[in-house]
Amino acid sequence: MSAPSPNAALLLLADSRLPAGGHGHSGGAEAAIASGAVRDLPTLAAFLHGRLATTGLVTASLAAAACALGASIAASGTADARAGEGGGGRAEADMPVPADGSRSGGRAKPGMPGPASGDLSGGQADPPSRSGGDRRGGWAGLDGEADARTASPAQREASRTQGRLLLRTARRIWPSPVLDGLALAVPHGAHHPVALGAAAGVTGCAPQEAALAAAYTAVTGPATAAVRLLGLDPVAVHRLLADLAPDLERVAATAAARVPPLSASASPGPGSGSAPAAPPSPEPPGDSPWAGLPAHAAPALDLLAERHLRAGLRLFVS
Amino acid sequence: MTARAVLATAPGPDGRTVLAVMRSAPPITLRRTGPGRVHLVSTAAGPLGGDDLALDIDVAPGTSLDVLSIASTLVLPGSGTAESLMTVTARVGAGASLRFAPEPTVLAAGCRHRMAVRLELAGDARVFWREEIVFGRHGETPGRCHSRFDATVEGRPLLRQEFTVGDPAVDASPAVYGGARCVGSTLIAGPPGAVPGDLPDRDRNDGPPPDTAPTGSLRPGEAVIGDGWAMLPLAGPGILVSALAPDAAGLRHRLERGEAAAFPH
Amino acid sequence: MGADHDDHHHAPDPRGRALRLGIGGPVGSGKTALTAALCRTLGPTLRLAVVTNDIYTTEDADFLRKAGVLDPERIAAVQTGCCPHTAIRDDIAANLDAVETLEERFGPLDLVIVESGGDNLTATFSRGLADRQIFVLDVSGGDKVPRKGGPGVTTADLLVINKTDLAPMVGADLTVMSRDAAAVRDGRPVLFTSVRQEPEAHAVAEWVMGLIHAWTYEHAHGSTAPAAT
Ligand SMILES: Nc1nc2c(ncn2[C@@H]2O[C@H](COP(=O)(O)OP(=O)(O)O)[C@@H](O)[C@H]2O)c(=O)[nH]1
Numbered sequence: 017m018s019a020p021s022p023n024a025a026l027l028l029l030a031d032s033r034l035p036a037g038g039h040g041h042s043g044g045a046e047a048a049i050a051s052g053a054v055r056d057l058p059t060l061a062a063f064l065h066g067r068l069a070t071t072g073l074v075t076a077s078l079a080a081a082a083c084a085l086g087a088s089i090a091a092s093g094t095a096d097a098r099a100g101e102g103g104g105g106r107a108e109a110d111m112p113v114p115a116d117g118s119r120s121g122g123r124a125k126p127g128m129p130g131p132a133s134g135d136l137s138g139g140q141a142d143p144p145s146r147s148g149g150d151r152r153g154g155w156a157g158l159d160g161e162a163d164a165r166t167a168s169p170a171q172r173e174a175s176r177t178q179g180r181l182l183l184r185t186a187r188r189i190w191p192s193p194v195l196d197g198l199a200l201a202v203p204h205g206a207h208h209p210v211a212l213g214a215a216a217g218v219t220g221c222a223p224q225e226a227a228l229a230a231a232y233t234a235v236t237g238p239a240t241a242a243v244r245l246l247g248l249d250p251v252a253v254h255r256l257l258a259d260l261a262p263d264l265e266r267v268a269a270t271a272a273a274r275v276p277p278l279s280a281s282a283s284p285g286p287g288s289g290s291a292p293a294a295p296p297s298p299e300p301p302g303d304s305p306w307a308g309l310p311a312h313a314a315p316a317l318d319l320l321a322e323r324h325l326r327a328g329l330r331l332f333v334s
Numbered sequence: 335m336t337a338r339a340v341l342a343t344a345p346g347p348d349g350r351t352v353l354a355v356m357r358s359a360p361p362i363t364l365r366r367t368g369p370g371r372v373h374l375v376s377t378a379a380g381p382l383g384g385d386d387l388a389l390d391i392d393v394a395p396g397t398s399l400d401v402l403s404i405a406s407t408l409v410l411p412g413s414g415t416a417e418s419l420m421t422v423t424a425r426v427g428a429g430a431s432l433r434f435a436p437e438p439t440v441l442a443a444g445c446r447h448r449m450a451v452r453l454e455l456a457g458d459a460r461v462f463w464r465e466e467i468v469f470g471r472h473g474e475t476p477g478r479c480h481s482r483f484d485a486t487v488e489g490r491p492l493l494r495q496e497f498t499v500g501d502p503a504v505d506a507s508p509a510v511y512g513g514a515r516c517v518g519s520t521l522i523a524g525p526p527g528a529v530p531g532d533l534p535d536r537d538r539n540d541g542p543p544p545d546t547a548p549t550g551s552l553r554p555g556e557a558v559i560g561d562g563w564a565m566l567p568l569a570g571p572g573i574l575v576s577a578l579a580p581d582a583a584g585l586r587h588r589l590e591r592g593e594a595a596a597f598p599h
Numbered sequence: 600m601g602a603d604h605d606d607h608h609h610a611p612d613p614r615g616r617a618l619r620l621g622i623g624g625p626v627g628s629g630k631t632a633l634t635a636a637l638c639r640t641l642g643p644t645l646r647l648a649v650v651t652n653d654i655y656t657t658e659d660a661d662f663l664r665k666a667g668v669l670d671p672e673r674i675a676a677v678q679t680g681c682c683p684h685t686a687i688r689d690d691i692a693a694n695l696d697a698v699e700t701l702e703e704r705f706g707p708l709d710l711v712i713v714e715s716g717g718d719n720l721t722a723t724f725s726r727g728l729a730d731r732q733i734f735v736l737d738v739s740g741g742d743k744v745p746r747k748g749g750p751g752v753t754t755a756d757l758l759v760i761n762k763t764d765l766a767p768m769v770g771a772d773l774t775v776m777s778r779d780a781a782a783v784r785d786g787r788p789v790l791f792t793s794v795r796q797e798p799e800a801h802a803v804a805e806w807v808m809g810l811i812h813a814w815t816y817e818h819a820h821g822s823t824a825p826a827a828t
């Protein structure tokens with residue numbers, strides 16, 4: 017990827033007005049408000065700060081990894097498109113995608129509807145073999161890393177729902193074989209940061225920009241929900257977000273620095289120039305290249321997410 | 335101080351587990367306390383800043399091992415600014431089972447501690463792994479701690495989670511620990527239908543029996559929540575019980591509630 | 600905002616999928632009652648599914664499921680984060696996902712009804728979500744409402760004025776409402792109903808059947824059907 021220049025598509029992707037269902041999710045804020053843990057500006061600030069340091073960092077690094085993976089698939093074309101292996105299987109109920117050229121990685125024909133016959137289904141045959149050599153370096157492998165970092169089923173479900181909606185929207189806005197490959201590889205909906213990173217990559221964003229978008233949405237969603245639910249002064253809440261801006265940038269830089277270079281990508285993203293936060297020794301186990309990505313847990317968010325699912329009255333999906 | 339303790343099982347002639355290797359490395363002292371059971375006995379204070387301690391566990395296919403500890407681990411600062419490091423590596427072979435349930439790690443004021451667990455499971459291995467972190471002794475502000483836990487099943491990630499303690503703004507966040515002073519989790523892993531109910535109460539005489547009589551298999555699907563705890567079915571073959579509490583006794587109680595919920599009644 | 604009859608550039612390509620009918624209007628006007636009526640009347644003839652958008656909880660979906668007018672599995676509830684009008688107009692992703700999931704599970708379908716949350720009098724459906732839409736008012740708001748217009752009243756493919764049984768009690772003059780509605784609707788149809796008194800809502804069901812025929816014809820022949828209603 018070439019030197020980063022300001023990318024307007026990043027603004028579109030991070031905009032809460034992107035029609036991708038984000039407005040229905042509060043990221044645990046509704047449950048935190050229901051429990052009384054978040055009730056005013058200071059408690060909201062503490063909530064957002066902790067969310068960014070944990071879930072925010074994890075999703076930012078997954079998004080950066082997805083962005084880099086998408087770029088490497090696009091750069092290496094057909095042969096490596098199978099990194100997005102789907103074990104064959106059915107394409108999700110896809111909407112037909114217009115057949116005009118895609119903006120980046122325009123090697124393959126976008127959106128050939130129909131399952132498993134195109135380049136992107138790769139060489140994997142029908143049975144969803146769990147052992148393919150390239151499997152763990154592909155979309156399903158990265159999505160599995162997101163699963164392993166999301167212990168709460170409610171949060172996994174919310175993340176996959178948002179990812180599915182985002183991918184649906186992104187494929188129509190930025191048709192690309194990379195996104196088709198992701199939809200094929202994770203038919204029930206990729207985790208949100210994976211979809212976000214992939215979309216960011218297709219629009220030409222660098223991994224660090226994808227990470228920034230993920231970190232940004234990790235705090236803006238709950239902040240907006242709190243404005244609606246608590247009637248907080250929206251300007252005061254945006255002031256909180258502005259105060260978090262340096263943290264957002266730091267989280268994005270850390271996240272991108274933790275993404276390992278993929279062999280197929282021509283050069284590492286600009287994010288990897290900065291000093292990486294020392295990973296804990298020893299190297300975490302696992303076959304995928306992303307084993308060492310951040311995995312910060314937020315136990316209170318897990319509890320809130322599960323409690324939210326069981327609440328009788330709720331305005332937000334999560 | 336650098337220490338590497340090693341523990342390995344092997345199938346005995348009568349099919350029972352024997353301890354093939356049990357190599358203590360002070361301050362980590364291992365003591366056999368029953369068939370297939372070992373207690374960690376700390377023979378010195380610490381870990382202290384600058385210590386680099388490791389425990390390596392190998393559970394051979396078809397064998398079973400319990401690892402417990404006599405007392406909680408108090409992590410103290412050293413003379414300099416160096417971190418203390420505790421690394422536990424465990425491989426659990428096909429058809430083997432491991433129960434790792436030591437007493438809590440207590441983070442004393444001023445400590446700088448790093449913990450790493452890497453757990454590699456064969457496809458049908460079974461594991462019960464409990465981890466408890468207490469943020470300081472009574473009334474004490476904890477030092478800093480970073481813990482990372484990674485479990486894989488046949489190379490695929492099952493659970494990866496990190497905890498950091500010691501940044502007050504994060505610790506107090508209602509999104510993270512929400513004012514709790516202890517965090518704990520128990521990973522119960524194994525193929526569906528293959529996790530024996532004896533894992534959580536293999537040592538009945540060491541503690542109160544769980545309020546259920548666990549038999550059979552892991553409960554699939556639904557999460558269960560209680561006051562300060564959640565039993566969370568993972569995407570892979572396992573369950574994570576996660577709990578927050580104001581004190582260590584409360585934490586253990588909540589984890590046990592969640593562990594009991596992981597098994598059908 | 601509303602669906603113009605001469606311009607149906609829906610995305611994605613609607614060929615081979617069910618007609619998507621939005622039912623909008625203020626809270627309490629009878630949208631859920633009308634949805635139940637349509638299921639009751641059209642259920643035996645058409646392959647149906649329903650998506651509800653609630654303000655909170657899943658009350659509408661629960662009501663429909665309990666009413667027993669449709670296989671409960673064919674009713675999906677979308678949660679909308681305080682803003683049902685956003686979910687049918689500005690960000691339709693969750694609704695599209697619900698519609699497509701139903702089509703995938705139970706398809707092929709003839710008709711998917713999407714009921715709005717009714718939190719906003721001016722809320723109309725995005726054409727990316729609904730092919731046609733009904734706006735439901737009731738008489739209890741008084742007979743001035745149609746005169747005031749608004750995008751729902753003026754542009755909906757069908758305006759339903761419900762609860763005519765209450766007209767005498769609230770002193771609403773139906774002829775005034777009819778005349779005012781006609782004046783702002785540029786010839787588009789208006790129907791008066793009392794779902795309470797006539798739980799089959801035959802007139803509305805007939806109008807929907809007309810839509811379905813036109814929709815099917817259009818997709819079979821690639822052109823607009825001769826006026827079906
Ligand atoms: N009197 C009368 N009540 C009705 C009629 N249609 C619906 N209702 C009642 O009006 C209330 C609101 O109806 P509902 O369908 O839930 O409205 P929605 O909010 O638009 O979905 C319910 O109590 C219905 O029973 C009608 O034609 N006449």
Ligand SMILES: [Mg+2]
Nearest residue numbers: 630631659714
């Ligand atoms: Mg309703």
